[in-house]
Amino acid sequence: MTPLVTISIPLYNCEAFLDKCLTSVKNQTYQNIEVTLINDQTPDHSVQIAEDFIRKNDLKNWKILHLEKNSGLSVVRNKGIDTANGKYLFFLDSDDAITPDCIEKLVSVAESTNAEMTISQIECEQLKTGEKSFCLGKQKGDITIEGRDKILESFTQGKIGGSAVNKVFLADYLRKEKLYFVPGLFAQDELWTFHLCLKMNLIAFHKEVTYTYYLHENSVIHNRGKRHFDNWQTIGEHIDKVLKAEQNPMRKKLILQYLIKFKSMTLQMNWRAQKNEQLWKESYANYKKLSSLQWSDYFSKDYSLKTKKENFLDNLPTALGMWVFKKRWER
Numbered sequence: 001m002t003p004l005v006t007i008s009i010p011l012y013n014c015e016a017f018l019d020k021c022l023t024s025v026k027n028q029t030y031q032n033i034e035v036t037l038i039n040d041q042t043p044d045h046s047v048q049i050a051e052d053f054i055r056k057n058d059l060k061n062w063k064i065l066h067l068e069k070n071s072g073l074s075v076v077r078n079k080g081i082d083t084a085n086g087k088y089l090f091f092l093d094s095d096d097a098i099t100p101d102c103i104e105k106l107v108s109v110a111e112s113t114n115a116e117m118t119i120s121q122i123e124c125e126q127l128k129t130g131e132k133s134f135c136l137g138k139q140k141g142d143i144t145i146e147g148r149d150k151i152l153e154s155f156t157q158g159k160i161g162g163s164a165v166n167k168v169f170l171a172d173y174l175r176k177e178k179l180y181f182v183p184g185l186f187a188q189d190e191l192w193t194f195h196l197c198l199k200m201n202l203i204a205f206h207k208e209v210t211y212t213y214y215l216h217e218n219s220v221i222h223n224r225g226k227r228h229f230d231n232w233q234t235i236g237e238h239i240d241k242v243l244k245a246e247q248n249p250m251r252k253k254l255i256l257q258y259l260i261k262f263k264s265m266t267l268q269m270n271w272r273a274q275k276n277e278q279l280w281k282e283s284y285a286n287y288k289k290l291s292s293l294q295w296s297d298y299f300s301k302d303y304s305l306k307t308k309k310e311n312f313l314d315n316l317p318t319a320l321g322m323w324v325f326k327k328r329w330e331r
């Protein structure tokens with residue numbers, strides 16, 4: 001018998017995209033699905049659209065859950081974890097869509113490998129032009145990755161995508177290991193995936209595209225500001241907290257490498273979004289409060305030349321750091 005899969009979808013300011021999203025779920029070739037739409041007290045007509053869609057299509061295993069107050073995507077996704085009746089849980093954002101065979105293919109891989117997390121490719125599409133790309137990165141992993149140390153290493157090397165969507169998870173495993181999102185952080189897929197990769201024993205990959213991430217004027221990727229930069233600082237603090245608590249030297253090294261890469265990556269995203277010197281300097285100064293390489297590490301073979309260079313450039317006096325960054329950016 002095919003296992004039940006729970007698809008969790010947030011409802012918040014998504015009325016312009018919701019019908020396409022829900023239609024892609026209704027058209028799944030895999031039939032043993034329950035759909036949980038979680039209303040984060042949306043101010044638009046998303047709930048009405050969802051109710052009409054469920055009634056019109058006579059969808060028996062679809063339900064809408066209502067949060068008492070607007071709480072953010074972290075709380076919505078935690079609600080999805082806690083209320084999932086399926087063996088597997090799949091997160092789908094309400095302004096995206098999945099291919100008709102998405103769940104079928106992911107579950108097939110998950111069942112054949114017994115993986116706790118199974119991942120496939122995400123394709124980005126410009127809503128206005130239809131132009132497609134792998135703007136969130138292309139999965140580069142093996143068919144499976146086994147062992148906690150190997151999984152953590154693969155994540156820090158960028159072989160495991162940091163998005164929460166387009167993956168099926170063993171729902172009971174998430175609950176048993178308390179792998180929840182941090183309430184109050186509004187954009188933390190990367191942090192959550194990091195936490196997953198600290199505790200996963202086996203993950204698997206499906207190499208085909210099964211998910212379309214639509215890029216439009218309201219997409220987060222196009223609308224980053226100080227709130228996002230402060231959020232990245234908090235995420236950095238969470239990574240640093242894990243680093244300081246880790247006792248295994250090899251894992252500690254991997255986490256520090258990842259933290260250094262995270263700081264460099266988000267500083268670039270910060271500049272690309274705003275090109276605001278004051279906001280960039282604020283983030284740069286705050287990042288210097290987080291862990292970094294010691295001077296002795298520069299003479300060690302434990303860290304790559306790239307990591308050493310990133311760490312050095314991210315720990316200059318702030319004004320000099322800004323000047324060097326702009327010179328390198330404008331090259």
